[in-house]
Amino acid sequence: xxxxxxxxxxxxxxLDQARAAKAIRVVRISLALGEFSGLTDESISxxxxxxxxNSIAAxxxxxxxxxxxxxxxxxxxxxxxASDPSWRCPVCHSQSAELVSGHECYVESIEVE
Ligand SMILES: [Zn+2]
Numbered sequence: 001x002x003x004x005x006x007x008x009x010x011x012x013x014x015l016d017q018a019r020a021a022k023a024i025r026v027v028r029i030s031l032a033l034g035e036f037s038g039l040t041d042e043s044i045s046x047x048x049x050x051x052x053x054n055s056i057a058a059x060x061x062x063x064x065x066x067x068x069x070x071x072x073x074x075x076x077x078x079x080x081x082a083s084d085p086s087w088r089c090p091v092c093h094s095q096s097a098e099l100v101s102g103h104e105c106y107v108e109s110i111e112v113e
Contacts, residue, residue, distance in 0.1 A: 007047035013107050023112030026057035030109045035069045036102040069102025
């Protein structure tokens with residue numbers, strides 16, 4: 001359900017941009033997906049194909065870029081990538097950290113013609 005809403009939003013943005021540019025077709029949409037967004041490129045692509053049918057965005061290529069999750073250590077304030085599943089701070093080894101990015105999903109760019 002979450003993915004459907006996100007994809008509807010992506011399509012609405014693409015169609016708005018295309019209208020503003022007086023385009024006849026949306027060729028490509030580049031998306032940024034946070035590692036912890038809970039969204040996958042397969043499901044967004046599936047929903048997109050269904051939703052964009054009969055619109056000028058039908059058959060547009062979706063390009064995905066994954067954004068790594070970043071953490072801020074509660075103890076020393078260090079910012080680091082959540083590459084280690086234990087989320088251990090590389091500086092002070094504290095395991096108390098806050099996710100500062102990685103939940104995003106947004107349209108980076110749209111190509112129209
Ligand atoms: Zn730390």
